[in-house]
Amino acid sequence: MSFTLTTPSGFWNPLLWLVFLALFGIIAYLIYSQGNPSYKKDTEQIKPYLSGNPEPTKEKIQVKAGDIYWGFIEALKGYYKVLQAIHTGDMRDYILWYLGVGAIITFILIGGV
Amino acid sequence: MGKLTNFKRSLWVFHASGGSCNACDIEIVAVLTPRYDAERFGIKLVGSPRHADVLLVTGAIPRDFADKLRRIYEQMPDPKAVVVIGNCGTTGGVFYDSYNIAGPIDEVIPVDVYVPGCPPRPEAIIDGIVKAWLKIEKLEKELEGKKE
Ligand code: SF4
Secondary structure (H helix, E strand, C coil): CCCCEEECCEEECHHHHHHHHHHHHHHHHHHHHCCCCCCCCCCHHHCCCCCCCCCCCHHHHCCCHHHHHHHHHHHCHHHHHHHHHHCCCCHHHHHHHHHHHHHHHHHHHHHCC | CCCCCCCCCCCEEEEEECCCCCHHHHHHHHHHCCCCCHHHHCCEECCCHHHCCEEEEECCCEHHHHHHHHHHHHHCCCCCEEEEECHHHHHCHHHCCCCCECCCHHHCCCCCEEECCCCCCHHHHHHHHHHHHHHHHHHHHHHHHHHC
16 A cells, blocks of 8 residues: 655645654754753743843834824924814714804805905 | 863853942953963954853942843753852952942853952963863763763
């Protein structure tokens, strides 16, 4: 009984696959056994070196999409503060703003002249 | 001087400077320049304590540097040795008893070798590192003994 499955692009033999798996396992173990045995888990030894500073949480060091606009938002802080205060997320408020500003423009165009 | 027998790798050194006037640090650099050229023996400065066998510390260690120095020491793999370069780190030097000083260094981390001087000569620094090398050999033998 043959275990080999031949296909147009090559062949597949599970026994050969097992032999290679064992071989790579042995090589991996040999590399692992050469490691420093005095290495201590759960100490500072496993943490990255940041000039002696403590490692910040992942959330703190992650660059968020919003960070791309940081300089822009920082420079226009005064403007954004006002805008964010009136930005409620309620569509009815925006329609009211639209009508209000529209009324003012209309008043200037018609009544103001 | 004892025989170097067990520690077969090159000795890699990390330098942490806490509040030194920079003169000790310049002498450490002098050890690496062509006149003394410690690198020909494989003794070289590395950029991370995680790669280092020896920690060289200079300066009197200001309070806000003490926890950083402790962290740097803990990040070094075993076996490791600490060498203090200069009077500032050895005793506090001219900063002795200053309000903002956490040192001398042996009050922050354990120290194996003291190299006094203000600043010490490069020959003295090399001698200190060789002493640290002997200490590391001893520690390595102990570690191997534990493994067996
Ligand atoms: S021991 Fe002297 S040379 Fe070294 S850092 Fe202190 S003051 Fe400077």
